[in-house]
Amino acid sequence: MKRLALLLMLAATSGLAPAQAWPTRPVRIVAPYAAGGPIDISARLIAAKLQESLGQPVVVENRPGAGGNLGVDYVAKSAPDGHTVVVGAIATHAINPTLMGSVPYDPIKDFRHVALMVQVPNVLIVNLELPAQNVGELVALAKSRPGRLDFASGSTGSTGHLAGELFKGMTGTYMVHIPYKGAAPAVLDLMAGRVQLMFDNLASALPNVRSGKVRALAVTTRARSGFLPELPTLDESGLRGFDMTTWWGLMAPGKTPQPVVERLHAETLKAMAAPDVRDRLRAMGSEPPAIRTPEQFTAFVAAEQKTYAELVRRSGAKPD
């Protein structure tokens, strides 16, 4: 009853149609990255389920460009009626605002953070011939050969790059950052021994780790990953407090009415809990996120933004 009253009140104050009226037409989920990537795929997984539960077509629209900013900005400025939503990610909502100096949207105020969908740890992987068997040995090796080790990443300012910079800062080592265009060519050079280490996301690292093509030394999250339970965290390997995940989730324009946000949130969580979706998200290296409510999600985005602002500044990744 209390909930209903709240709904009615909000519907009245916002001056919009009540929640039952949403969605009145097809819902667009903007994926701000190219088709086929993990963000696009997870959006499509959710969209298929939402379509059933909302009773309206739910389509995924790819609007790639400018590191995801184009699609995110488009939604930030779309009508806040719940018919246009976006998959916002760590890049667009935590890293880019500092990395690019400015972005045309406010990652907090211009969005309702509906549901965190995916959280994937990064894994520190090294070339097989590197004589370091654990993080301690790697740090010792890096100290004995300052500036001789190279670490690769999928792009400047990616979580892989920033994890490397954080690692350098916390261990007092110096290694050269080699940026690639995407993680795939970076992994290839790592296997061939042209670069020695890299922080790769769990999903892409897992097959190579399991087939013994690369050696994993640690995960970047505070807790160990269920996919590689024997692998220590960086935190327990001496880098106290090291905690990084790559994440993305569903977001709506900032002025979207509360009832719509609540319904979308509830349906999205239901979609994520469906066994087939859960299995496929797991296949991408993601375990169900602990963050469940929109309020927690907003707080999380704000905290991440602060963390990465600091990290980006310290890393020198920001172009002058």
Next chain:
Amino acid sequence: MEILSNLALGFGVALSPFNLLMCLVGVVLGTLIGVLPGVGPVATIAMLLPITFNLNPIGALIMLAGIYYGAQYGGSTTAILVNLPGESSSVVTCLDGYQMARRGRAGPALATAAIGSFFAGTISTLVVALFAPPLAEVALKFGPSEYFSLMVLGLVAATVLASGSLIKAIAMVLLGLLLGLVGTDVNSGVLRFAFGVSELADGIGFVVVAMGMFGLAEIIVNLEQTDQREVFTSKVGRLMPSKEDFKRMAPSILRGTALGSALGILPGGGALLSSFASYTVEKKVSKYSHEFGKGAIEGVAGPESANNAGAQTSFIPLLTLGIPGNAVMALMIGAMMIQGIAPGPQVMTERPQLFWGMIASMWVGNLMLVILNLPMIGLWIKLLTVPYRILYPAILVFMCIGVFSLSNNPFDVLIMAFFGVLGYICAKLACEPAPMILGFILGPLMEENLRRAMLLSRGDPLVFFQKPISATFLIISIVLLVVISLPALRSKREQAFAGEEQK
């Protein structure tokens, strides 16, 4: 004999009624989107991904692979008929394929493309089956310095692409290189030449440039020539290649297949290079090099075989290393991951049915394409008899839709219009767009690899000569440069002499 039992296993999987159907659906769909300008396999596969959730993994991947090589096929069709390269690999097919069509030889050109592609597909499927694991090791040997030197070789060879003036060809390559600089710098993340337009942050899209420079410019040029516009419609000519044609195309197909199979293995632009490389080789080797750019059948047969072979062997890094060689392969990885298959070296041993089934289905798919497309040639050619007042607006509309669908952004359509005008200006100045396109594709790759190699060597440029593979490429480039400049002088002198004798 293990290979025979493996292939038998593969064909057992590929020939099951359901998988045959999936393969057919894939290649038909692929051909269709290939024919529609701008709508590429990337967008199509992305849209179809959710449908594949409910299929079994083998069927799903067979269908997606079918779309990929079906699109290559369809792309050549529009390249030949209306000078519209839908895919990077069919840019080269435009050069002579379209000229053949203009001379009423669209039928033989289409048939050549089909036959060349099928032959190349057959051979390269065998290559994948026999040598996938050892060839994957070759891909591992290619690092930044090797790629850089390979691109240098590609660019040097590119100047040979032009049929006209060498100076203009070099100027166009440079223009392409400059356009390739637009976008975010890989190393520092700084925006270059974007003028505050965030749509330019990721650079200018290849398809957008190619459609503008070739397709749109061609339409403008044709509208100008009111009296010559009847060229195609009056003489459609024979559909099948003549005996003479077969004799001329056979060696080109063989060379194209070899080149394509070799370069396709390299992730990062290898398959792309193969059609350009094949054209260059054909032009140098052929007795009919004077016909190139005016409708030489070798100029269709070689590159078409090469790009199909390259498309096939680009599955090697995907299936053995889990490394995608191009955007479509990256999508295939996505499709595999959704199905709970981690792409990588273990696929072959853990899921032999999937691995060999896919390889067998590649050949089956190629066969289907030939069977589907040869009888369709007559139908395609009918397209040319459609009056221009209907054909041109229709093509324009499809181009705009296609380009818009790339990233759902109207900005891309404007960029295409800009390049259409640029293409028209170039046509007026007798500057050919092909070298520019190659510079545009290779420039960013070259810069990226150069800077990465220099970062890794801590700024020592000698690294390019210390690695044997890289050094070989550079030496070939230097030799080629010398050879290009010598015969250019020589042939000019010969022409001058010949001219004198005739008087």
